[in-house]
Amino acid sequence: MTERADALEFQMSQELDRIAVRSVIYDSGERDPAGPLHRPPQPEGRFFLMSHDRRLPEMPGQPTLIDFFRYRLAPASHLLQSAALARRNGLEEKLVLACLLHDISILGFIRSDHGYWGAQLVEPYVDEEVAWAIRHHQALRFYPDASVGYDYPEAYRKLFGEDYRPEPHIDAAYRHARNHKWYMSARMITVNDLYAFDPDTTVELEEFTDIIGRHFRQPKEGLGFDNSPASHMWRTINWPTRYL
Ligand SMILES: [Fe+2]
Numbered sequence: 001m002t003e004r005a006d007a008l009e010f011q012m013s014q015e016l017d018r019i020a021v022r023s024v025i026y027d028s029g030e031r032d033p034a035g036p037l038h039r040p041p042q043p044e045g046r047f048f049l050m051s052h053d054r055r056l057p058e059m060p061g062q063p064t065l066i067d068f069f070r071y072r073l074a075p076a077s078h079l080l081q082s083a084a085l086a087r088r089n090g091l092e093e094k095l096v097l098a099c100l101l102h103d104i105s106i107l108g109f110i111r112s113d114h115g116y117w118g119a120q121l122v123e124p125y126v127d128e129e130v131a132w133a134i135r136h137h138q139a140l141r142f143y144p145d146a147s148v149g150y151d152y153p154e155a156y157r158k159l160f161g162e163d164y165r166p167e168p169h170i171d172a173a174y175r176h177a178r179n180h181k182w183y184m185s186a187r188m189i190t191v192n193d194l195y196a197f198d199p200d201t202t203v204e205l206e207e208f209t210d211i212i213g214r215h216f217r218q219p220k221e222g223l224g225f226d227n228s229p230a231s232h233m234w235r236t237i238n239w240p241t242r243y244l
């Protein structure tokens with residue numbers, strides 16, 4: 001009886017639950033852009049979601065970077081493995097952090113132009129060089145550097161085809177980075193940016209707690225609530241399906 005009552009209560013709460021929506025960017029290209037304004041239907045008596053989406057784990061009120069890893073980015077194997085490789089290769093701590101964060105936008109936010117979005121997300125909280133390296137790794141990935149044994153990724157041939165060539169703005173970003181004092185920092189992200197250097201090895205987030213503590217300035221109000229230039233982006237990762 002209790003089980004049935006619980007099930008009924010759950011079903012009712014589901015029905016009463018707010019309507020979650022997707023931002024236009026999620027299905028842009030799949031709809032007719034000339035069609036009517038993208039506005040999901042609102043059934044009688046129901047409201048749109050304006051807070052937490054219950055399909056996602058709820059984040060603490062003052063979320064930390066580690067909370068975001070746990071609740072929004074997990075398992076984040078690619079980031080953890082890249083950071084572990086960077087540490088094994090003897091990179092300094094802040095560059096290990098750069099490797100740990102380099103694709104954070106792909107995992108939790110927006111894929112297109114991920115280096116730029118990722119850099120903006122972390123910029124208020126890390127050394128300027130770390131954000132710079134994250135921003136530029138996106139362009140550098142397309143350009144080999146024999147001096148450090150970095151080749152054009154085989155994976156890119158498979159993903160984008162043999163004839164893909166980076167657009168002029170990416171080429172310009174590469175040339176800018178090539179002559180910059182922090183070139184090697186961004187280049188080191190690409191060198192350690194491997195899809196799986198050892199697929200059987202599980203890397204735990206806890207292995208990087210100290211590095212995060214030393215090199216990521218966690219705001220006491222929590223990411224999203226500290227009124228930094230990136231707060232709204234963290235809030236969107238926390239609550240991606242709010243109506244507004
Ligand atoms: Fe990347």
Ligand SMILES: [Fe+2]
Nearest residue numbers: 078102103193
């Ligand atoms: Fe990557």
